[in-house]
Amino acid sequence: MIPPDSNVTLSQSEPNDEYNVFHIESAIMAGGFVGEEELARIPALHLQRSPLLLKLRGEQLLRRGALVEAREVLLSAVQGFARQTYQTMLLDTLAPLAVVYLRLTEWQDAKTVLQFLKEESIRRESPISGRVLQSLAWGCYLIDETGWEESYTRQAWEQYKQDGDHQGIVETGLDLLLYWGSEMSARERERLYYFAEQKAMVNPVYRPLQQLASALISSSRQQWEQATAVLDALDTSGMSYHHAALCLVRRLEFDLKAGLAADPGKWDELEHIRILYGGDLFVQFQLAQLQYKRAERQGESELAEALLYKLMSWQELTRHPGQADWLQWVQMKKEKQSAEGEDGNGWEICCIGTMTFRRGETEIKDLKWKRKKALELFIYLLIQPGYATPKEQIMEILLGQGYADKMNNQLYVILHQLKQTLKQELQAEPNVIVKDGIIRLHKGLIQSLDVEQYRLLINEGDQLWSKSPALAVICYERAYELYGEFMPEIRYIDWVDAFRESLLEMQTAVLRKLAHYYRDAGQYVQAEAFFARWIELSPVDEVGYQEFMEHLVARGRKQEARRVRRKWEKLVGDEQEASSPLVLDQPFSI
Secondary structure (H helix, E strand, C coil): CCCCCCECCCCCCCCCHHHHHHHHHHHHHCCCECCHHHHHCCCHHHHHCCHHHHHHHHHHHHHCCCHHHHHHHHHHHHHHHHHHCCHHHHHHHHHHHHHHHHHCCCHHHHHHHHHHHHHHHHHCCCCCCHHHHHHHHHHHHHHCCCCCHHHHHHHHHHHHHHHCCHHHHHHHHHHHHHHHHHHCCHHHHHHHHHHHHHHHCCCHHHHHHHHHHHHHHHHHCCCHHHHHHHHHCCCCCCCCHHHHHHHHHHHHHHHHHHCCCCCHHHHHHHHHHHHHCCCCHHHHHHHHHHHHHHHHHCCCHHHHHHHHHHHHHHHHHHCCHHHHHHHHHHHHHHHHHHHHHCCCCCEEEECEECCEEEECCEEEECCCCCCHHHHHHHHHHHCCHHHEEEHHHHHHHHHCCCCHHHHHHHHHHHHHHHHHHHHHHHCCCCCEEEECCEEEECHHHEEEEHHHHHHHHHHHHHHHHCCCHHHHHHHHHHHHHHCCCECCCCCCCHHHHHHHHHHHHHHHHHHHHHHHHHHHCCCHHHHHHHHHHHHHHCCCCHHHHHHHHHHHHHCCCHHHHHHHHHHHHHHHHCCCCCCCCCCCCCCCCC
């Protein structure tokens, strides 16, 4: 039997492939190490017959980040163990398969496997393996156990130690340092360092764990040069791909925190990793996080906003609560900065008539909107309560129906162009905020908005109308003076036309109330001016003509009433008969 710490070496001249399969399987069962080269020498046909070798092959593919291939191989291994009713090996194969599903954001499949692993871990009397515990640590948030990640990781660490699985111990130790290191106390880091140091004297597989612990201890003491020197000397070739990627992320984070000049070669390496492991959104999230931090420190606000939007989109796919917590912290920080910047030094914005921006002596018209949709988004946000609306509603209004991913990308481009236009044309930054699925305009951008004032005046007038008509009229007259065509430069867009129509209906109601108020007050000149403006503004409103004629007839001005009637009949006669005859000859003669 091959001892656990030995490597398997197959004879180049060995003709019996079945013997080689048996030899490797024996080595694996004895806890021995089998490299990819040795496994690659087994013909595919023989490999497919051995669930044990398929499991090993899948784990090797997972370690180097070939996630799609790993998924297919591990599925075959699961099917093989299921046929053999080999429960322990089945669970140990489902564990890495769950991790693959998680990293590919196939969360429904991941959830199914993880739920099964959780139920088996509860049901089984014998200890569950470190691999199963480690997979539960990665995916416990999907099975209603958010917050148990570190606990499962530590349980896996202890189980690997009991089993004497050196690679499992190192992998779990790296998880603790790279994913939970910021929450570990200085004493815990030092304990882990001394453990790895002692083990590395006998087994070099522990050397990377010792070096990483040393680097993090130095960084916690702000000994940046020492920390970066240790990580620069770290050999990551034996690590799984995501641990190697995170070691590079930590190395570059140290540069940022220390204010050191960035090493272009390291950032090039990061870009290579980004391309190589594009399917792993957990790695992509970590890389983009680092790029966001760098962009913020360098004052590249547009790049930072673009990266933040990307991170938010990815978190919607991974559903990882840790990522959500970090994004919430970033948004709270931005909100605080925004609140401090909302000092009332915004623009007076006019949307009634040609869009105009005024601030002090400055007046700007005809902003350079490179995308029509960016202008549409801006106008839509302006007319919403609080200048904000859910992202899904915006996509439905602006983009219609389509695939979610494609619409998300389209909205990102529109948002980016809107932010860029407001920054370049109005020197307004920050200008648009995206938080918790809500998109809103920064309140510091807007000092006043004419269409908002118009609606507020009418609302105030409506509340006063029944109790104090004279005060209501003051509000209505101010609203009347503000009114004009909403955004005449935008045509043939349904929601704009609908909003424009709603303003017309509001203005028509205002004119009617003003005409009635002055008529009842005996101020006929003013009343007739509002009646005339009513039918001018809404020339197909039969009620306006009817009431204007009734007023003129009541004043004994039948000739003028006939002129108003002929105007109405000519208007509707060009197309069709009036929808209902004007009742003028019945009660009185004109």
